[in-house]
Amino acid sequence: MDFNFKGRDIINGYDFTTQELCHIMDTAMIYEKRVKSGEAIKDMEGMLVATLFFEPSTRTRLSFESAMLSLGGQVIGFSGADSSSAVKGETIADTIEVVNGYADIIAMRHPKEGAPVVASMHTAVPLINAGDGGHFHPTQTLADLLTIHHEKGTFDNLTIGLCGDLKYGRTVHSLIEAMSRYKDIQFVLISPEELKIPGFIRYNVFENQGVSYTEVSSLEEAMPKLDVLYMTRIQRERFDDPWEYERLKDSYVLDTEKMKLAKGKMCVLHPLPRVNEISVKVDDDPRAAYFRQALNGKYMRMALILKLLDEAARNPAKEAIDTTGLEYDRVCRNPKCITQTEQELPQLFRCTDKAADIHRCIYCEQRA
Numbered sequence: 001m002d003f004n005f006k007g008r009d010i011i012n013g014y015d016f017t018t019q020e021l022c023h024i025m026d027t028a029m030i031y032e033k034r035v036k037s038g039e040a041i042k043d044m045e046g047m048l049v050a051t052l053f054f055e056p057s058t059r060t061r062l063s064f065e066s067a068m069l070s071l072g073g074q075v076i077g078f079s080g081a082d083s084s085s086a087v088k089g090e091t092i093a094d095t096i097e098v099v100n101g102y103a104d105i106i107a108m109r110h111p112k113e114g115a116p117v118v119a120s121m122h123t124a125v126p127l128i129n130a131g132d133g134g135h136f137h138p139t140q141t142l143a144d145l146l147t148i149h150h151e152k153g154t155f156d157n158l159t160i161g162l163c164g165d166l167k168y169g170r171t172v173h174s175l176i177e178a179m180s181r182y183k184d185i186q187f188v189l190i191s192p193e194e195l196k197i198p199g200f201i202r203y204n205v206f207e208n209q210g211v212s213y214t215e216v217s218s219l220e221e222a223m224p225k226l227d228v229l230y231m232t233r234i235q236r237e238r239f240d241d242p243w244e245y246e247r248l249k250d251s252y253v254l255d256t257e258k259m260k261l262a263k264g265k266m267c268v269l270h271p272l273p274r275v276n277e278i279s280v281k282v283d284d285d286p287r288a289a290y291f292r293q294a295l296n297g298k299y300m301r302m303a304l305i306l307k308l309l310d311e312a313a314r315n316p317a318k319e320a321i322d323t324t325g326l327e328y329d330r331v332c333r334n335p336k337c338i339t340q341t342e343q344e345l346p347q348l349f350r351c352t353d354k355a356a357d358i359h360r361c362i363y364c365e366q367r368a
Helices: 018-036 059-070 092-099 115-120 138-152 170-179 199-209 219-225 242-248 280-284 290-314
Strands: 048-053 074-078 105-110 127-132 159-163 186-190 212-216 228-231 267-269 349-353 358-361
Touching: 018 138, 018 290, 048 059, 048 092, 059 074, 059 105, 059 127, 059 138, 059 290, 092 105, 092 115, 105 115, 105 290, 115 127, 127 138, 138 170, 138 228, 138 267, 138 290, 159 170, 159 219, 170 199, 170 228, 186 219, 199 349, 267 290
Parallel strands: 048 074, 048 105, 105 127, 159 186, 159 228, 186 212, 228 267
Antiparallel strands: 349 358
């Protein structure tokens, strides 16, 4: 089967077909073996990734850099908005137009939802979303998928519990999108009322696709049913009200007593960093897969960089963003949308349901 990555930017989980996900995983496992064998890989020699991180990161930024270096390539970039011209007021568009001339591929993280969509409108090289606010994080999902494959041996017939911050948890949103395409998947959504899954995921995945899900507030109640438990931290940086964060931050803590309620072959994932939502005592449980998950992220990013750059070398022309049917007569009210800080951006909306008159911002996907 021919996998065409021509002109591709990776913005969310729907940018991959299930066949492409399997192809990337197969490639990742090949490179995992090559790395572990001690081979000096030179496949990306002379190529350069720019890691543009407008928001702090440890695993994602370092795994992108480690992935490129392990492929024989090189790295440039910055690790915070305060070390870039963003502090001087430079727009994303201008930053990307400049970096186009310095790098062969870009990995970008930004605190505002929809920022990678703006970047993709201006980049001449492949662009990978490394996380945009509480929106999406597609390459973390690649790490999650490889881990589930290693731990469970299948993507079908699984009950997946997602616990914690489901409202702002971009890794949760991306994983739901990816796993919803497999057979007989059931989601158990475990969160306080204030941090339930957002409307665009509820509508795009659960309602439109008829994917099975239940919502509960008790982790103990859910534990015996789960094949995979995806823990997340309550994210201080996503809250406008610090008191609201303090009230919710300790909503769920996975400890050894709760692990006794779980299946013997259940696996625990976490995108990291953790604060106190998983006790360190759980680390010794063989079902704790989160550190293996972090390493899997490197191999999946190696595979993704390789595929995107290989295709870009053979087909350098990028495809223009499809603007068919976009509407301009509305305003996005989401305070976390990139249009709120870069106000010269055109307000663009797509009608997703004519009968219900639902129009969504093309940047952050919130309903107008």
